[in-house]
Amino acid sequence: MKINRRFFLGIGGTMVGGALIVRPKKARAVRKPKAPSDPYGCLMDLTVCVGCRKCEQACNRVHGLPAPQVSFDDLRVLEHKRRPNVTAYTVVNRHYTGKLDERNLLIPTFVKVQCMHCQDPACVSACIVGALTKKDNGAVHYDDSKCMGCRYCMVACPFQIPAYDYHDPLTPQVRKSTFCYDRIIKVGGKPACAVICPVEAILFGKRSQIIKVARRRIKNDPGRYLDRIYGEYEVGGTSWLYISGDPFEKLGFLDLPSRPIPHLAETIQQGLFSYLWAPLSLFAILGGCMWTFNRKQIKGNSEPERMEDNS
Numbered sequence: 021m022k023i024n025r026r027f028f029l030g031i032g033g034t035m036v037g038g039a040l041i042v043r044p045k046k047a048r049a050v051r052k053p054k055a056p057s058d059p060y061g062c063l064m065d066l067t068v069c070v071g072c073r074k075c076e077q078a079c080n081r082v083h084g085l086p087a088p089q090v091s092f093d094d095l096r097v098l099e100h101k102r103r104p105n106v107t108a109y110t111v112v113n114r115h116y117t118g119k120l121d122e123r124n125l126l127i128p129t130f131v132k133v134q135c136m137h138c139q140d141p142a143c144v145s146a147c148i149v150g151a152l153t154k155k156d157n158g159a160v161h162y163d164d165s166k167c168m169g170c171r172y173c174m175v176a177c178p179f180q181i182p183a184y185d186y187h188d189p190l191t192p193q194v195r196k197s198t199f200c201y202d203r204i205i206k207v208g209g210k211p212a213c214a215v216i217c218p219v220e221a222i223l224f225g226k227r228s229q230i231i232k233v234a235r236r237r238i239k240n241d242p243g244r245y246l247d248r249i250y251g252e253y254e255v256g257g258t259s260w261l262y263i264s265g266d267p268f269e270k271l272g273f274l275d276l277p278s279r280p281i282p283h284l285a286e287t288i289q290q291g292l293f294s295y296l297w298a299p300l301s302l303f304a305i306l307g308g309c310m311w312t313f314n315r316k317q318i319k320g321n322s323e324p325e326r327m328e329d330n331s
């Protein structure tokens with residue numbers, strides 16, 4: 021049988037087609053959620069936050085991020101809505117929802133934005149090299165040594181959080197809040213933002229416990245709070261939780277389903293790998309056969325020439 025490029029592509033193409041038609045059993049497997057049983061969390065009380073940006077400053081310091089162009093004391097940055105980026109893993113935004121004080125002035129509400137450290141994170145499921153992992157303490161941890169820069173995590177994140185070092189051509193990284201993973205693990209500490217907050221707007225503790233605290237505050241002061249904890253159920257639950265006196269949709273919070281997003285990311289991933297591993301393996305085997313066969317042919321063809329030269 022003649023093995024040539026046409027034969028190779030023909031067989032390979034047939035196998036790819038077959039693999040796409042016959043769906044492997046693994047692609048239908050039911051996924052197991054990755055949520056740890058008793059993680060930490062942070063409760064952000066939006067009725068308490070005064071928008072001082074001290075949390076931004078503390079985050080900048082503990083992560084050794086570059087100094088900002090506008091000083092942390094300059095609150096004019098609150099005039100624009102900002103997103104976390106490669107030099108600021110958390111930002112505070114100011115919102116006006118129409119509430120007035122006794123002098124008829126608009127009352128601002130401040131919202132701290134950062135990675136939500138989802139219980140069952142879409143970014144973790146989307147990362148095909150395991151650079152993002154959900155830790156038992158609740159942190160969604162990034163390992164830059166494993167990251168291959170595909171940025172699937174950025175596409176998958178329902179909160180549009182991960183940023184990328186586009187300006188760094190040599191060692192670009194995905195950037196997002198770390199939940200102060202090292203501080204919690206190594207020294208039993210708290211996230212720097214929760215420590216620094218001068219008005220204790222951020223409460224750090226076991227997620228199950230801070231949900232109880234949030235429920236208690238809502239129950240004890242129904243005039244102050246809406247009866248909702250944002251992050252308790254959204255996308256399967258998040259480690260950052262919020263309580264508020266204003267409707268969350270007026271504060272830039274996304275209306276998300278309670279179903280974890282990873283289901284979609286993993287279905288695509290499982291499909292790709294389940295469908296393509298078999299044909300890719302076959303391509304590799306066929307490639308090996310072709311290489312060996314061609315080498316034999318070249319060797320066979322070249323032998324008589326050498327004999328002629330020697331005569």
Ligand code: SF4
Nearest residue numbers: 069070072073075217
């Ligand atoms: S430090 Fe506290 S009060 Fe100040 S902006 Fe951050 S969360 Fe709000």
Ligand code: SF4
Nearest residue numbers: 135136137138143177
């Ligand atoms: S908010 Fe986005 S980046 Fe953070 S854990 Fe959730 S999916 Fe991942």
